[in-house]
Amino acid sequence: MLAWLPFRPTIRMRLTLLYGGMFLMAGVVLLLLMYVFFQDAVQGFVPHKFDLGGNRILVGGTSMDGAQFNQALASEYLARSDSARTTLLRKSLTMLVCLAVIAFAVGYALAGRVLRPLGEITRTARDVASSDLHRRIELDGPDDELKELADTFDDMLDRLDRSFDSQRRFVANASHELRTPLAINRTLLEVQLSDPAASPDLQQLGKTLLATNERSEQLVEGLLLLARSENELTDRRPVELSEVATRALEQTRAEACQRDVELRSKLSPAVVAGNGVLLERLALNLLQNAVRYNTPGGWVELATAEVPGGGELVVSNTGPVVPGYELEHIFEPFRRVKGAERTRSDKGVGLGLSIVRSVVRAHGGAIEATPRAGGGLTMRVRIPNP
Secondary structure, three states, X not given: OOOOOOOOOOHHXXXXXXXXXXXXXXXXXXXXXXXXXXHHHHHXXXXXXXXXXXXXXXXXXXXXXXXXXXXXXXXXXXXXXXXXXXHHHHHHHHHHHHHHHHHHHHHHHHHXXXXXXXXXXXXXXXXXXXXXXXXXXXXXOOOOHHHHHHHHHHHHHHHHHHHHHHHHHHHHHHHHHHHHHHHXXXXXXXXXXXXXXXXXXXXXXXHHHHHHHHHHHHHHHHHHHHHHHOOOOOOXXXXXXXXXXXXXXXXXXXXXXXXXXXXXXXXXXXXXXEOHHHHHHHHHHHHHHHHHOOOOOOEEEEEEEEEOOEEEEEEEEOOOOOOHHHOOOOOOOOOOOOOHHHOOHXXXXXXXXXXXXXXXXXXXXXXXXXXXXXXXXXXXXXXXXX
């Protein structure tokens, strides 16, 4: 109904239009009733007729008999009545317009006062959406519908906060408990492999178990980092994205050479607000994913740039063609795009992009994955500035 408006039809604007419109309608009805009543009252009066008894009277330099005088008197009465009605209507319309403007202004102020608790609820919900689950509305005021809504929202946040905290503690505790036996297994296997008297079969078995143990350690480290990145960022500092990208490139260069993948970079200064360690891990995971899910002789390009409101980090790579319907699943834990080339054990443990998404959410940013026409993906990450 209000789609034709050139601005966003907020609830405050709708209430203002409702209050002002109701006042305007009431004023128009009142004005019409006054006009009808005034017209009826005027029509009820008839000018008195004078009998001059055959004599003539001089009016405005004109000599009139009784009939002419009474007719002139009636015409003058009608003219004055019409003039009075027109004056009343014009002045009433002027006053109605002035009062309507005042009514709209007062309605706008009253709507803002009524909706002030709703604005507080909206701001708190926005903070909660940016990973601050510890915020509460705690609305003061009369026990009305808005306070009931705020209290219900606070109860929901309490349950969500407890649920997320319980989940994070479970993942962190389970990961910590698994690190100790895995470290012991690695030590025992390394000691066994260092024994020159071990048979070739035993050496091969030890290497296989060591590789399996290393993969389990990577999984545990990934779960720890995922649990950490799901937490809110209470301490945000200016971070230079190009420096973060440079460190991630240096850590990926050896693996890229081993897989015959060319690394390219277009790094421009871009300062964002966040945690440097987590942002470095984000860039590293994206680069490792692009290198591992690539083809021999392919390339990976990393670019950083400043965009309105923050900084942007873009990772593009060649590789197998990725179906568009698979993009919604690649950020889920332990999910990979279907295909033999993406399910080998040397590709990782399936947590890289999940960690990337969690880090982006913790920073209040956004990530977008789009397939390239010739194969591969383009990952675009935007992080707000300080």
